[in-house]
Amino acid sequence: MVLDLVPKTAYTELLQDLLLGKAITREEACFLFQAQASDFTALLWVAGQLRDQGRGKYVSYSRKVFLPLTNICRDRCAYCTFRRDPDEAGAKTMTPEEVRQQARRARALGCKEALFSMGDKPELAFPQVKRALQDLGYPDSRSYLHAMCELVLEEGLLPHANPGLMDEAELLRLREVNVSMGLMLENISDRLLEKGQAHHACPDKVPQLRLRTIELAGKHRIPFTTGILIGIGETIAERVDSLFAIQKLHAQYGHIQEVIIQNFRTKPTIPMRDWPEPTLWDHLRTIAISRLILGPDMNIQAPPNLNQDAYPLLLLAGINDWGGISPLTRDFINPEAPWPHISRLRDHTHTAGFVLKERLAIYPEYIRRQGFLAASLRPRVEAMIDAEGYARQE
Numbered sequence: 164m165v166l167d168l169v170p171k172t173a174y175t176e177l178l179q180d181l182l183l184g185k186a187i188t189r190e191e192a193c194f195l196f197q198a199q200a201s202d203f204t205a206l207l208w209v210a211g212q213l214r215d216q217g218r219g220k221y222v223s224y225s226r227k228v229f230l231p232l233t234n235i236c237r238d239r240c241a242y243c244t245f246r247r248d249p250d251e252a253g254a255k256t257m258t259p260e261e262v263r264q265q266a267r268r269a270r271a272l273g274c275k276e277a278l279f280s281m282g283d284k285p286e287l288a289f290p291q292v293k294r295a296l297q298d299l300g301y302p303d304s305r306s307y308l309h310a311m312c313e314l315v316l317e318e319g320l321l322p323h324a325n326p327g328l329m330d331e332a333e334l335l336r337l338r339e340v341n342v343s344m345g346l347m348l349e350n351i352s353d354r355l356l357e358k359g360q361a362h363h364a365c366p367d368k369v370p371q372l373r374l375r376t377i378e379l380a381g382k383h384r385i386p387f388t389t390g391i392l393i394g395i396g397e398t399i400a401e402r403v404d405s406l407f408a409i410q411k412l413h414a415q416y417g418h419i420q421e422v423i424i425q426n427f428r429t430k431p432t433i434p435m436r437d438w439p440e441p442t443l444w445d446h447l448r449t450i451a452i453s454r455l456i457l458g459p460d461m462n463i464q465a466p467p468n469l470n471q472d473a474y475p476l477l478l479l480a481g482i483n484d485w486g487g488i489s490p491l492t493r494d495f496i497n498p499e500a501p502w503p504h505i506s507r508l509r510d511h512t513h514t515a516g517f518v519l520k521e522r523l524a525i526y527p528e529y530i531r532r533q534g535f536l537a538a539s540l541r542p543r544v545e546a547m548i549d550a551e552g553y554a555r556q557e
């Protein structure tokens with residue numbers, strides 16, 4: 164075993180045990196963050212081995228169109244460049260006609276996923292948003308989202324909605340028109356809600372409420388995407404606790420189809436513009452330790468547009484998914500970071516010894532498992548997959 168070739172330390176002995184199947188504890192995960200020199204190399208190697216055991220050599224991505232249904236939001240995350248107040252320059256709610264036009268363009272370019280991102284419940288904070296939604300014929304933003312999911316289904320795309328906190332009724336309703344849904348946990352720390360912290364003045368970023376939405380999604384067998392955002396003022400212990408909270412919900416409900424390990428990127432217009440970005444080293448060790456906590460079978464993703472030129476290293480650290488890549492729209496959440504061309508991503512993935520596979524917004528294992536896909540959506544999904552459950556090439 165390669166671990167026999169590196170100096171034996173308490174660190175590498177722990178890695179050896181984890182590789183052989185020992186369950187990691189919170190204290191051990193925090194300890195692993197201290198990796199230096201050859202310990203760090205060993206950490207990445209073990210994470211890569213576990214990824215290979217569970218996921219093989221496939222690295223997936225989803226060909227998607229990004230639909231920012233509205234950028235008006237009642238929260239004020241200090242790292243966000245997307246949100247606007249209704250009267251602010253750039254405030255925008257897409258019309259149904261704009262959604263349809265984008266969906267048609269996307270389908271013509273081979274996209275299969277419609278990713279709906281939007282500000283959280285703007286109508287609760289801004290009466291003019293509520294009036295505008297009523298003028299469109301909808302009582303609230305979630306009803307509008309539901310209708311737009313139906314619209315893009317008509318155009319041949321599979322919706323994945325990411326509208327923020329959801330209650331049980333909203334999840335059940337959206338489940339019928341989404342093949343999967345998502346909500347980033349971001350971080351489990353209540354401390355980040357305090358004045359001067361990343362989630363101050365964000366009523367929808369209360370960790371317990373986010374965990375509740377993720378749990379309800381599990382109760383109703385909704386394939387779910389979540390993840391953490393690193394470098395926003397959290398401690399290492401809080402980062403580890405966030406990963407264990409995700410792991411615990413997945414152990415109970417089995418519905419977490421992927422976990423995103425996203426790195427904070429600074430932008431000139433955000434309140435956190437002077438905040439240091441996490442280093443590549445920090446991102447890599449977090450990905451690797453996420454793999455040790457979440458296990459060989461979990462789909463772990465790092466967005467490639469936030470890590471230009473680091474593709475092979477992200478693979479070495481244990482990811483097996485690049486997330487959604489759009490040939491049509493920019494990343495509205497990180498507009499400074501263009502998505503890579505799919506051919507470039509394929510080249511990098513192949514050079515590192517992996518096979519790039521296009522997937523749908525629902526992973527193959529959740530198509531196979533009974534009860535994780537609304538019956539009305541199954542025929543559409545079945546028509547779009549190959550024998551392994553990945554996207555059929557058109």
Ligand code: SF4
Pocket residue numbers: 236237238239240243244245246281282283327365367
């Ligand atoms: S990150 Fe999301 S919830 Fe936070 S301000 Fe931006 S749009 Fe709103």
